[in-house]
Amino acid sequence: MKQKVTVVGAGNVGATAAQRLAEKELADVVLVDIIEGVPQGKSLDLAEAAPIEKHDAHLAGANRYEASAGSDLVIITAGIPRKPGMSRDDLLAINRGIMKNVVSEVVRYSPDAILIIVSNPLDAMCHVALEESGFPKNRVIGMAGVLDSARFRAFIAAELNVSVENVQALVLGGHGDTMVPLPRFSTVAGVPITELMAPERIEALAARTRNGGAEIVGLLKTGSAYYAPASAAVEMAESILKDKKKILPCAAYLEGEYGLTGLFVGVPVKLGKNGIEQIISLSLAPDEQKALEKSAAAVRELVEAMKKMK
Numbered sequence: 001m002k003q004k005v006t007v008v009g010a011g012n013v014g015a016t017a018a019q020r021l022a023e024k025e026l027a028d029v030v031l032v033d034i035i036e037g038v039p040q041g042k043s044l045d046l047a048e049a050a051p052i053e054k055h056d057a058h059l060a061g062a063n064r065y066e067a068s069a070g071s072d073l074v075i076i077t078a079g080i081p082r083k084p085g086m087s088r089d090d091l092l093a094i095n096r097g098i099m100k101n102v103v104s105e106v107v108r109y110s111p112d113a114i115l116i117i118v119s120n121p122l123d124a125m126c127h128v129a130l131e132e133s134g135f136p137k138n139r140v141i142g143m144a145g146v147l148d149s150a151r152f153r154a155f156i157a158a159e160l161n162v163s164v165e166n167v168q169a170l171v172l173g174g175h176g177d178t179m180v181p182l183p184r185f186s187t188v189a190g191v192p193i194t195e196l197m198a199p200e201r202i203e204a205l206a207a208r209t210r211n212g213g214a215e216i217v218g219l220l221k222t223g224s225a226y227y228a229p230a231s232a233a234v235e236m237a238e239s240i241l242k243d244k245k246k247i248l249p250c251a252a253y254l255e256g257e258y259g260l261t262g263l264f265v266g267v268p269v270k271l272g273k274n275g276i277e278q279i280i281s282l283s284l285a286p287d288e289q290k291a292l293e294k295s296a297a298a299v300r301e302l303v304e305a306m307k308k309m310k
């Protein structure tokens, strides 16, 4: 039997994720958005491409959540981008309100779903989703590390002129400028990049990775990245829907792992049919651990700012 995935937010990331889910025939897809006609129009357009793309995934769009009932997985991309004159806290407050509303509706109709959170600020939105859903921590997962690692992999492959398929990379921490690319755990055909590149080049690629989201915003001017974010969310969804048990860097709620407690931070996890089935603990070098703690502190600051909003 085909599984069912709801994608909330039929904007750039949500619609692209819906397209990839359908074209990979991973599930039937319901797109939900507050804008009347948009989820319906985009899902119809995608359904009309199905005969050419050769898939039988069913696509539907809605403004209400009844259509999402019984979803196995829900990808949440709803939110608004930061606009001129808006402070970080203004944006945090608005997106927190949106996330609370979306999650309460999602949970009402799909009490057993696994949630993949994509909306920014990512780590803070994961906290809202965990709290509002009341779900166990294995069923609330943030998409950040897969995207950040994919960017690092793409830059490494281009630098060394090798296939992206040969490149693995690990980026931990929060989804912001304090994220922690780990060269020691980033490899080309199994060889750590620390053996293949000068330290200055590695640092340059790591810096470009940390700035990856801003680089795209700078080019697009009117929006943020969506192809790679959608691919990343769908890779996570595929591992869960097919119970593949891939090890992927994701934002997970930590309770003591890596010396961090009560916080969503990007770490390697095993994704299977139960969501996060294991948090993989790596033994980090002191400088790596310090960078992770700095990144976690930035996440904690946002979480504290949200607590004051109550």
Ligand code: APR
Pocket: 008, 009, 010, 011, 012, 013, 014, 032, 033, 034, 035, 077, 078, 079, 080, 081, 098, 101, 102, 118, 119, 120, 121, 223, 224, 225, 226, 229
């Ligand atoms: N319920 C449902 N959908 C909503 C709600 C809500 N309460 N509020 C906003 N939306 C919808 C918007 O109508 C819009 O269609 O969320 C969609 C967001 O789409 P875009 O503005 O195109 O943004 P996108 O580029 O897709 O990014 C979405 O993912 O990567 C992150 O930072 C990004 O937080 C942002 C999110």
